Amino acid sequence: MKREAWWLIAILTIAALIRLALWLQPLHLPANDEVEYLTVARDLLAGRGWSFYERYHWLRAPLYPLWLAGSLWLSGGNVWLAALPNIALSVLNVYLIYLLSQAIADGAGPWVHRLAAGGAAILLTNATFASLYMSETLFTTLFCAAWWLLLVWRRRGAQWRDWRLFLAGGLWGLALLTRSMPLYFTLLVSGWIAVVAAGNWSQLLRRPTPVLAGLIFATSAVIVVAPWTIRNCLSYRSCILIETGLSYNLWAFNEPRxxxxxxxxxxxxxxxxxxxxxxxxxxxxERLREDPAIMLRKLWPNWLAIWRVKAIQDRFLLEDYRADPPPLLFLSALIFDDLLYGLIAVGGIAGLVYGALHRRAPAVLVGLWLIYFIAVSLVTHGEGRYRHFIFFALIPYAARAWLALPHWYRLNQPALRTALLISGGVGLSILIAYQWEYAIQGGVRSFWRLSGDLARVTGNLPQAAAAYRQALAAQPTPDGYLVLGDVLRIQGDNEGALNAYRAAQRLNILYPPTYIRLGDLLRATGNLDEARQAYRPQYVSEQTLIDLAWRDTRPLPTPVIDVGDGLDFGYLVGFYPAETLAGARSRWTGPVARIRIPATGQVVRLRVAALRPDAPVTVQFCSDNRCHPFQLDTNWRWLTVRLPAPAESTTLRDIELRVESWSAPDGRELGIVVDRVEVR
Known part of the structure; x- marks a missing residue:
């Protein structure tokens, strides 16, 4: 293989590893548009079509919900696995940016193309969005591929019969069906195609083929979009071309009353x-007619919003957005997200302006796209994640600009000064809009948290506690108090740990881990009534506590588990919230449930019943890969099973209950009811 191929393989491998490392974190909490997209995708799989948009505030472009529905179908409904096709697209986007950099054809060397691909690979914005259920990654793939084909078409002679022109138009149409923002820019692109096919402006109208080339591109896009438009015309009282987000923005973002x-x-x-x-x-x-100055007042805030690095929920893939990002990830983001983004924006605009001033056709078209993007954002609504629409264009030109910087004296000086002036204005805007307090506090907090984590791993608990206190001094957060409480508990300072857990709870009463840690410590120290109260929060669901307690705590072994009494958290998973069933406070299981019992136990007894209309049912009781079948009906029954010797030296072991589930009217998949577990 050629040396360049090895470079490309290495860059794509790095891109894939970064994205997979982020994806391997616990499944993040859907936020922003993800909730909408997941709901629509599930509706499509369930045969409910686009009914969601009969009760929502806009109609969305259809392609990404269809893509997500297909991903969910391939993964068997597993949301975590459904992100893998998007991750594959994100890696493909790195390759497309490499190809796009080559297709610009301005004499740039291989290091420019490698740097462009490398920047796209390590930019954390791109890597994070690969695991988000958002349309930006799919849009980038389709849009970037269409641009690449257009530039290759130009290099290959710009003939109207070239299949690349037809395919570029089709991909452009698919991009519009993902996000409709480039809709009106299609006219500019068609005009650019006609001029390129003619050779120059003066030849444009002297023969029909240049105009035909532009029409072929536009028609190909229209053919792709038309079925969705026709569907909308037939379904609603008037036609909707693609989506209605612009109408919503017109009301919501013009200072509504x-x-x-x-x-x-x-x-x-x-x-x-x-x-x-x-x-x-x-x-x-109506609002704009009342106060036309609204359009002027929104220009500066929207300008800053375009360039702002904003600490929104989906910046980090977090299981709960009240949690702190992992320290190493936060510190990495300051470099590979914030700083790298600034370098891409400033360098990309400088390279674009310099290229456009030299009348290089790709730079002119890309510059027009950037102007179009900024203009639309200024008069409608600016948002940081909209930068995905321009990253593919900025990155190749940023690579050119930064690699040309050491040889600046060889460049055309008037063009260079203009490029530096415009890019400097953008850089200044980034600095003005940047959330410095968030970055500084978060950076100091993450540094001390990372120091504490390293000290804890090496067994230096006093040093870990001191580092965690430094992190709290920089920025108090619930997670900061929780890790401090964990260390104090290990050291035997239960009072200090309780104070830390309660401080975490006071900072955010909606954060579930605070209740888990506090309840577990109160239970372990014999404060059972207080523990029950801690496990019964007003603002957090019991189901969340059941699942988190199993994963995040290792409770003390107990010979008796009174299921549903408020103290069984951490001992159970695969169970539903407690309720009174057949005269007993108990819990339903799902199709698979697990229970933690003392590892030294030799016999386990369970009081169970199958309180379901299809009883009797067969239940499998499993331990250490050995299963025993039992028949259960609607009457309470004690199951008694002798346990094999534990396979490992540990304080707790798991037993498992498996049963064919029954679909309850409320949508739950129910197994059997468990009231009590006894071990001797």
């Missing part, structure tokens, strides 16, 4: 998306 909750409620009560869009448009235009 109503709050967002009211806007949502009003729009969601209009079942027809076309009527809903018309109403939102009318309200937005």
């Amino acid at each position: 109503e709050d967002m909750a009211t806007i949502f409620r009003v729009l969601e009560n209009i079942p027809d998306p076309a009527e809903r869009a018309a109403y939102a448009t009318a309200r937005g235009l």
